[in-house]
Amino acid sequence: MKNEPTGLLLAHRAMLRDLDRLAELAAGLSGERLDRKRATAVADYLTDFCDSIHHHHSAEDDVLWPVLERAAGAHVDLTELTDDHAVLDPKLARIRAGARSLRSRHEMGAELAADLADLRDTLHEHIADEERTIVPLIKQYLSDEDWTTVESGVRKRGGKMSFEVPRILAVCTEAELAAARRDGGIPLALMIKLLPVPFRRRERLVFSA
Numbered sequence: 001m002k003n004e005p006t007g008l009l010l011a012h013r014a015m016l017r018d019l020d021r022l023a024e025l026a027a028g029l030s031g032e033r034l035d036r037k038r039a040t041a042v043a044d045y046l047t048d049f050c051d052s053i054h055h056h057h058s059a060e061d062d063v064l065w066p067v068l069e070r071a072a073g074a075h076v077d078l079t080e081l082t083d084d085h086a087v088l089d090p091k092l093a094r095i096r097a098g099a100r101s102l103r104s105r106h107e108m109g110a111e112l113a114a115d116l117a118d119l120r121d122t123l124h125e126h127i128a129d130e131e132r133t134i135v136p137l138i139k140q141y142l143s144d145e146d147w148t149t150v151e152s153g154v155r156k157r158g159g160k161m162s163f164e165v166p167r168i169l170a171v172c173t174e175a176e177l178a179a180a181r182r183d184g185g186i187p188l189a190l191m192i193k194l195l196p197v198p199f200r201r202r203e204r205l206v207f208s209a
Contacts, residue, residue: 005138006176007151008064011056012127013171014164018049019120025207026113033107041205043103048163050092050099053123055159057085063153068134072141081134084126091119165191166199 025042034042065078098112138147169192172180181189 005135005147006179007154008138009131009135010168010171010176012131014167015053015056016124016127017171018167019116019123021207022046022049023113023116023120026108026116029108030110030113031108034102036106038205039102039106041202042108043099045202045206046095046099046102048160050096051160052163052167053088054092055157057088059154059157061085063157064150067146067150068137068142071143071146072137075141076137081126081130084122084129087122088119091115091122095119161191162195162199166196169196 022045061082065082068076069078094115095112098109098115101107101109102112142150169177177192181192184192
């Protein structure tokens with residue numbers, strides 16, 4: 001079935017993985033000065049991560065929710081999830097500000113560490129709620145054509161593939177990766193081959209002790 005929301009679940013999985021390790025990294029480095037190269041790398045990663053979260057949730061608001069509301073009608077109430085998304089904007093803004101400070105001062109601020117821990121806790125709860133309520137509705141009410149419309153709409157919104165693809169690959173099972181290779185064609189095969197290597201170098205600089 002095409003309306004299996006595998007991409008949505010993989011995005012959530014990658015997001016939660018990064019939230020856990022970024023919060024742990026910031027807590028461990030809180031109050032410490034970093035060398036300029038690593039401080040810049042961490043700040044850039046945090047900025048891309050915030051952009052990724054915003055892209056994901058705005059795509060849900062603007063693309064997935066309208067399709068789901070049309071298909072499910074009175075069976076779906078997305079008010080609480082939409083309200084959760086609105087709460088994310090100021091949290092992301094604080095982390096972006098913390099990243100700018102890290103980039104200029106080369107010090108991991110305690111406020112940035114606290115903000116990342118808060119975002120981690122918020123999104124763990126939100127994503128659990130979303131998967132418990134939304135995924136069954138997608139499977140029940142969206143046709144294959146509906147889901148194709150959602151996926152096409154999300155792709156048209158863009159996204160930083162050099163950041164997104166390696167993070168998704170890192171959380172794929174062997175079966176999910178095989179399915180992606182089968183369905184994604186040559187463009188995805190090229191991204192799978194080319195993007196992880198430079199991204200792993202980036203990760204080592206950000207997350208290595």
